[in-house]
Amino acid sequence: MVQASEIRKDMDVVGSDGGHVGTIDHVDGDRIKLQRRDAPDGEHHYLPFSSIARVDTRVHLTIAAAAALALGVGTAATGAHEGPLPPVQNRAVGGSAPRGNFYLPWIVGIIGVILLLLLLRSCFQHKEEAAPVATAPAVTPLPVEAVKLPDGTSVNLAPQTLNYELQRYLASNEAAPRTFTFDKLNFDTGSAAIRAEDQPTIDALAQILAAYPKAKVRIVGYTDAKGTEPANATLGQQRAEAVVAALGAKTIAKDRTEAASGGESNPADTNATPQGRFDNRRTELVVLEK
DSSP states (O other), rough: OOGGOOOOOTEEOOOOTEEEEEEEEEEEETTEOSTTTTTTTSSSSSEEEEEEEEESHHHHHSSOOHHHHHSSTTTTTTTTTOSSSSOOOOOOOOOOOOOOOTTTHHHHHHHHHHHHHHHHHHHHHHOOOOOOOOSSSOOOOOOOOOEEEETEEEEEEOOTSHHHHHHHHHHHHHOEEHHHHHHHOOOOTTTOOOOHHHHHHHHHHHHHHHHHHTTTEEEEOOOOEEOOOOHHHHHHHHHHHHHHHHHHHHTTTGGGGGEEEEEEESSSSSSSSSSHHHOOOOEEEEEEEE
């Protein structure tokens, strides 16, 4: 039986015929969520665990790629409905036709509400961009585990996070290098300052690196596509250096860390939406030695 812990972000998903289906975003309960960047409709797709045959360096399905793409459109895999209102169904009307203009006030009212919603949407789209509110479906967080480290200390980690997977990797015999994407270490627009809500991620990372003194890592900072390419390359470097400095403040030696910039290259999501741009203002960690 396939375990959720075997499935990692950015793994390729292929059908039983070898055809490419998508790329893992994350595990969502008893489903896998695929990234939007290579979906033909630009939306996240979901596939149930029951459709997974096995996992190695890729996720192999029990069905062909074309069937998987048809199964996983939107939330069709679970039968859920994502719209703000339930699907409209025509009511059966028997007997005689409605009298006069009995429905006219209702029709006018509905049209008025639709126009008001469109106006409000237009206003919000023209406001200055801030850090977006997460739009992913609500998922019950997995319980935090107290993980014992080699130096005798313990750190509280939530499964399916970078720090959780990093400590498992450092404790394993798997060879370096390996790249990890931070689940909570993004930056505000045009800023290289670490956000207060991401500081616990830095604290746990420093504790893990301290417990594995042979590990050496590279921090890579990324940006969205706003601004010029040279400016984004500089900003990505500044973001990586901010993380390295924060680790240094936690007594991680400078010769164990290095900073690099990914600029606006290799986006993790679309640059056409606020949420996509926020996802692209990310940080990655590459384990160079362990």
